[in-house]
Amino acid sequence: MSSAPVEKVDVQPVNKKENRSLYVKRKKIHPKKATGTFRQLKWIIMGITLAIYYVTPWIRWDRPGGAPDQAVMIDLEHNRFYFFFIELWPQEVYYITGILIVAALSLFLVTSLFGRAWCGYSCPQTVWTDLFIFVERAIEGDRNARLRLDKAPMSFDKIRKRVSKHIIWLLIGLFTGGAWVFYFADAPTLLQDLVYFDARPIAYTTIAVLTATTYVFGGMMREQVCTYMCPWPRIQGAMIDEESLSVTYHEKRGEPRGPHKKDDSWEGRGHCIDCNQCVAVCPMGIDIRDGAQLECITCALCIDACDSVMEKIGLPKGLISYDTYTGQKTAEPIKKLNVRFIRPRTIAYAALLCVVGSIMLFTLLTRSELDVNVIRDRNPLFVQLSDGTIRNGYTVKILNKLHETRRYQIQVEGLETSNIWLQTEGPRNHDMIVRVPGDAVSAVKLFIAVDPEVMGDESSLDLDIVIKDIVTGKTDSQETTFKGPR
Amino acid sequence: MSKVEKDEVSGTETTGHEWDGIKELDTPMPRWWLWTFYATIIWSIGYWVVYPAWPMISDYTAGTFGYSSRSEVEQEIAEVEASRSEITDALVTADLSEVKNNEELYQFALAGGRSHFAVNCSQCHGSGAQGGPGFPNLNDDDWLWGGSVDAIYQTVKFGIRSDHEETRTGEMPAFLRDEILEKEQVLDVAEYVLSLSQEGRDGEAVARGQEIYANECAACHGENAKGSYELGAPNLTDAIWFYGGDKETIVRTIANGRANVMPAWTDRLDDSVVRQISLYVHSLGGGE
Numbered sequence: 038m039s040s041a042p043v044e045k046v047d048v049q050p051v052n053k054k055e056n057r058s059l060y061v062k063r064k065k066i067h068p069k070k071a072t073g074t075f076r077q078l079k080w081i082i083m084g085i086t087l088a089i090y091y092v093t094p095w096i097r098w099d100r101p102g103g104a105p106d107q108a109v110m111i112d113l114e115h116n117r118f119y120f121f122f123i124e125l126w127p128q129e130v131y132y133i134t135g136i137l138i139v140a141a142l143s144l145f146l147v148t149s150l151f152g153r154a155w156c157g158y159s160c161p162q163t164v165w166t167d168l169f170i171f172v173e174r175a176i177e178g179d180r181n182a183r184l185r186l187d188k189a190p191m192s193f194d195k196i197r198k199r200v201s202k203h204i205i206w207l208l209i210g211l212f213t214g215g216a217w218v219f220y221f222a223d224a225p226t227l228l229q230d231l232v233y234f235d236a237r238p239i240a241y242t243t244i245a246v247l248t249a250t251t252y253v254f255g256g257m258m259r260e261q262v263c264t265y266m267c268p269w270p271r272i273q274g275a276m277i278d279e280e281s282l283s284v285t286y287h288e289k290r291g292e293p294r295g296p297h298k299k300d301d302s303w304e305g306r307g308h309c310i311d312c313n314q315c316v317a318v319c320p321m322g323i324d325i326r327d328g329a330q331l332e333c334i335t336c337a338l339c340i341d342a343c344d345s346v347m348e349k350i351g352l353p354k355g356l357i358s359y360d361t362y363t364g365q366k367t368a369e370p371i372k373k374l375n376v377r378f379i380r381p382r383t384i385a386y387a388a389l390l391c392v393v394g395s396i397m398l399f400t401l402l403t404r405s406e407l408d409v410n411v412i413r414d415r416n417p418l419f420v421q422l423s424d425g426t427i428r429n430g431y432t433v434k435i436l437n438k439l440h441e442t443r444r445y446q447i448q449v450e451g452l453e454t455s456n457i458w459l460q461t462e463g464p465r466n467h468d469m470i471v472r473v474p475g476d477a478v479s480a481v482k483l484f485i486a487v488d489p490e491v492m493g494d495e496s497s498l499d500l501d502i503v504i505k506d507i508v509t510g511k512t513d514s515q516e517t518t519f520k521g522p523r
Numbered sequence: 524m525s526k527v528e529k530d531e532v533s534g535t536e537t538t539g540h541e542w543d544g545i546k547e548l549d550t551p552m553p554r555w556w557l558w559t560f561y562a563t564i565i566w567s568i569g570y571w572v573v574y575p576a577w578p579m580i581s582d583y584t585a586g587t588f589g590y591s592s593r594s595e596v597e598q599e600i601a602e603v604e605a606s607r608s609e610i611t612d613a614l615v616t617a618d619l620s621e622v623k624n625n626e627e628l629y630q631f632a633l634a635g636g637r638s639h640f641a642v643n644c645s646q647c648h649g650s651g652a653q654g655g656p657g658f659p660n661l662n663d664d665d666w667l668w669g670g671s672v673d674a675i676y677q678t679v680k681f682g683i684r685s686d687h688e689e690t691r692t693g694e695m696p697a698f699l700r701d702e703i704l705e706k707e708q709v710l711d712v713a714e715y716v717l718s719l720s721q722e723g724r725d726g727e728a729v730a731r732g733q734e735i736y737a738n739e740c741a742a743c744h745g746e747n748a749k750g751s752y753e754l755g756a757p758n759l760t761d762a763i764w765f766y767g768g769d770k771e772t773i774v775r776t777i778a779n780g781r782a783n784v785m786p787a788w789t790d791r792l793d794d795s796v797v798r799q800i801s802l803y804v805h806s807l808g809g810g811e
Contacts, residue, residue, distance in 0.1 A: 416651030420662040420808065423761035430662075430808055460806050461623050464664075484808050 043346050045296065046313040051322030052264065052332045065187070066260060068170060069180040069317040073341030082158045083167055091212075094219035100124075102440035102475050105223050113221060117476075123401055126438065128408075135397045142393060146386040148276035150378060152283040152359075156269060156334035162262050163334060165213070165255040169206055170320065176202045180317060206256045207248065214247025260321045263334060270331050279363045280377050284335045286315075286326040286357050290371060294326075297350065308352050315339035315357055325357055335359075407445075408436035409504045411515045418520045426456070427521050428486040435481070435504055437473040444507045445471050449485060451500040452519060456486040470507070485519060492521040611795040619672045622802060629802070636803025639796050643788070652807055656766050657783055664809035665763040669752040671811045676801035680794075682787035683755065690787055693755035697780035698739065704777075708735050713773045719748050719760045720768075 051064045098108035098121060105112065110119045118125040125132055147154055156163060177183045177198050189195055218240045219227060230236035231244075254262050263270060277283065291309035309326070316324045318339055321332045325339045343357040353371055360368075361376055368375075414430035422428055437443050447469045449457055458464045459471070460482035473479040483502070492498065498521075503514040528537045530548055540547045570576060575591055577584040585591075610631050614622070622629050641650060647658045654660035659667065668678050668691055681689045698704040704712070708731075715732025718724040736748075743756040750758035757765055766772050766781065788797055804810070 414651075416649075417653035417660075417662060420653075420660065421762060422663055422809070423665040423758065423763050425762040428662075428808060460808070461629075463810075482806070482808075 043310060043312045043314070043349055045311065046317040048313050048317045050316050050319070050324035050327075052260075052330070053324055053327065063261060064322075066320065066322040067180045067183045067187075068320040068338070069314070069342075070174060071318040071338040071341040071345075073344055075337035075341050079158060079167065079336065079338075083164050086159055086161075086164050087168075091216050094216070094224040100440070104440060104476060107223055109220065110223075111221050124438070126436070129404075132397070132401070135393065138393050139390065139397065142386055142390045144273075145276055146383060146390060148273050149278065149281055149380075149382050149386060152277055152281045153270075153273050153333070153335040156263070156273070157284075157336040160269075160334075162254060162267070163336065165209070165251060166259050166320065168209060169255040169259075172205050172209070173202055176205070203256075206252055210248035210251035210255070211244065213251040214244040217247050218243050260332065263321065264332050270334075274331070278382065280361050280380055280382075282359045282361060282376060283329060284325060284333060284337055284340060284357065285329070285360045285362070285365055287355065287360070287365065288326075289365075289368075291326065291356055299350075303352075308347070308356050310346070310350065312346055314342040314346055318342040329362075404438075405511075405513065406438040407443075407504065407506060407511055407513045408438070409502070409513045409515050410434040410436075411502045411517045413517055413520075419522065421522070422486060426486045426488050427492065427519075428484055429519050431483045431485070431502065431517060433471075433481050433483050433502060433504075434478055435471060435473050436478050437475060440475040442472060442474050445473060446505045446507055447471060447481075447483065448503045448505065449500055450503055450514070452485070452487065452498055453491055454485060454487050458484050460484065471504075487519060487521075489521065492519075492523065494523060496521055496523045611793070614795050614798050617798075619676055619798060619801065622672075632799045632802040633806055635796070636799035636801070636806075639792070639800050640803055643792065644800065652804065659765060660763075661804050662807045662809055663763055664811075665758060665761055666752065666809070666811070667750075667755045667757055667765070669811070670805070670809055672801055672805040674752065675804050675810070676798060678785065679801050679804070680787065680789045680797050683785035684782055685784060685787040687787035687789065691755060693743070693753075695776065695781040697778065699778035700780070704735065704739065708732075709774055709777050712736055712740065712777055713770055716748070716759050716773055716777075717768075717770060720762060 046069070051066055093109050094107065096108035097106050098119070100106055100119070104117075104124075105119065107119065108121050110117075112119065116127045123132075144155060173183070177186050186195060186198065215231070218231075222240070227236060227240065231240065258266075286309075290307060292307040294307050294309035294311045297303075297306070297310040315326070316339075318341070319325070320336065320338070321334060323330050323332045325333065337359065340357050340359070344354040347354050347356055355371070358374070360374060364375060410433075412432040412434070414432070418429075420428045420430075433447060435445055447457075447459070455467070456464065457469065458467060459469060462468055464484070464486070471479060471481050485500075487498075498519040499516060500519055501514045501516055503512055505512045528539065528546075529535070530537055530546065533548065536549045538547045538549045571584075572586070573588055573590075574586040575583050576586065610628065613628055614632060617625070617628065622632060640648075640652065644652070648654050648661055649658070652661035659665075664670065666674070668674055668683070678691065681687045681691060684690060684692050684694075696703065698712075699706060699709050711728045711732035712735050713732070714725050714728040715736050718729045718732075736744075737746075741748075743754050744750055744759055745756070748759040750756045762768075764772075766776055788800075792800075
């Protein structure tokens with residue numbers, strides 16, 4: 038078996054403990070291009086995640102009335118959140134809490150199974166940084182060319198490359214921020230407004246801010262965001278155990294490491310030929326052979342780099358591989374991967390996820406399209422009328438979540454009085470019917486007058502205010518009290 | 524300059540300050556921090572020029588933009604008023620008793636009336652319009668000058684016994700002080716007035732009082748004591764008392780008379796605001 042000798046890359050891991058001082062300016066990392074299974078997987082996931090991000094606001098969803106025909110939309114102006122068949126009102130924000138719980142549990146589950154898969158593949162910082170590095174590589178060349186360009190004196194060629202790189206970066210940033218605002222307004226209308234400079238200033242401000250942050254985070258700060266700004270590495274560290282998959286260097290097989298000439302014997306030496314390819318491709322600037330590190334986002338590019346080297350020198354792949362710490366400690370130098378996916382921890386996370394998910398789904402499917410809130414007047418608590426009766430005032434808020442106008446009958450239960458009326462109708466009219474437009478809240482003032490003898494010695498009576506849809510007969514009610522002078 | 528001392532461990536210069544054997548390192552500030560500091564200095568110079576900044580003896584430097592937060596507020600208020608002018612104009616020309624049927628106009632009037640009431644009326648009538656002795660409760664259904672929205676509008680606009688020429692007036696005479704009635708007679712009338720809403724008062728006194736009432740009081744309060752909106756005479760037969768329903772207070776009222784003043788608001792508030800307040804008061808539940 039013959040192949041080209043593997044070149045040793047002259048590279049220092051920037052984030053190695055010994056090389057890092059708190060007062061030192063950041064050293065630029067120029068990750069080398071990796072090829073292989075994981076790099077391929079990363080391209081695919083990048084494509085999918087970016088597609089979801091850019092396409093989602095353009096999915097249409099037919100809604101009746103004046104509601105927007107957009108599948109996913111956060112309507113801040115009218116306080117509505119639309120997500121396909123789900124339509125949330127401000128008082129239902131607890132669903133957001135539910136979504137956050139589901140998201141957190143999913144992250145726990147994925148992390149306990151596959152380690153920091155989120156960081157390595159689908160975190161926006163990873164995806165956009167990857168995209169920015171791709172642009173950089175396309176314009177300035179791979180690692181060595183970029184290093185040379187950094188050192189080269191200013192020339193027309195250098196300026197041309199730098200300027201075009203930054204322009205493309207800024208364009209990516211612009212499209213990132215530009216896509217974000219479409220989640221907050223009807224996308225086709227907003228696009229037209231944006232192009233003709235008719236959109237509201239907040240839209241342009243949002244785009245400008247997100248363009249700037251994307252450009253700075255993806256182009257300039259890159260791995261520093263993960264290392265210094267992001268809390269996930271710290272939190273995820275607590276989610277990982279001995280059985281979680283992680284990118285690991287197989288020390289038993291690799292050590293002692295050292296340069297290796299073709300056709301030399303492998304007796305008495307490790308399989309790591311110290312070519313530093315794994316360090317050169319690392320976008321986080323670490324040496325995976327130092328063991329598990331906070332900076333490692335488990336993007337697996339070092340696996341690709343090492344595997345291609347192993348292929349060249351005719352050794353089995355997997356010197357650096359996804360493995361568990363248990364597997365690392367106990368296994369033979371060359372071995373089959375053996376992971377226990379079903380463990381108490383993963384079962385617990387999965388069970389919790391099912392419970393929370395089912396509760397969410399159940400409440401969403403049984404969500405009522407009618408809601409009533411009753412607010413009792415407190416100032417004054419009650420009023421004595423000229424005939425000696427005691428009157429209380431209530432504000433009744435009726436929420437009609439349907440998209441057509443509905444009429445509701447207001448009834449009072451638990452209190453013997455015929456003397457109830459609405460503010461607009463007066464005490465001699467007991468029609469008690471309220472018209473509520475579709476997708477809206479109507480507030481009406483309700484008065485109830487009671488003879489003091491009904492009160493007896495009580496200072497307050499309990500009653501229910503019932504709202505009945507005249508057409509469907511559906512009701513909703515709320516308890517409240519009637520206050521008297523005693 | 525004293526000699527610069529270097530810290531052995533870190534190699535950094537010290538400031539020369541020492542406390543209990545601990546020396547302060549002269550570590551340079553982070554560069555980003557320093558640049559931010561310089562940027563704020565440059566910013567402040569620009570700010571002095573562009574915005575009002577320096578206090579002078581009787582004035583302040585106006586700044587090249589001519590900006591001031593006061594003029595900005597004035598402009599904003601003018602803008603809000605302009606944006607509301609359509610609806611306030613509609614309110615001024617509307618028939619008040621019909622406003623209820625125009626939902627948009629009515630809701631605007633109630634919301635505006637609520638806040639204008641809080642600013643102008645709550646000092647006397649209370650924040651919930653519940654009133655107090657001498658200040659009518661506007662929530663109940665008992666009215667001195669009428670509880671229709673037009674009557675309320677009239678009262679708010681011109682006031683009661685105010686200095687406006689179109690004000691409503693009506694006076695409760697001081698029957699004892701002005702020597703119209705004797706002390707005993709006053710007590711008897713009070714007893715009769717109480718008997719109109721309470722059972723079991725002193726029968727003889729009531730009979731004497733009734734006669735005096737017919738002569739002296741019925742002209743304003745009416746034969747049946749139900750009062751009069753034209754004269755602002757209260758209904759004496761119901762459960763609600765303006766100054767208090769105990770005998771002592773009623774005696775005092777008859778003896779010394781009453782003449783409280785409600786200011787006229789037409790000179791202080793826009794007609795649209797007076798209308799908003801009237802509609803709000805009417806909506807409190809006692810409006811006729």
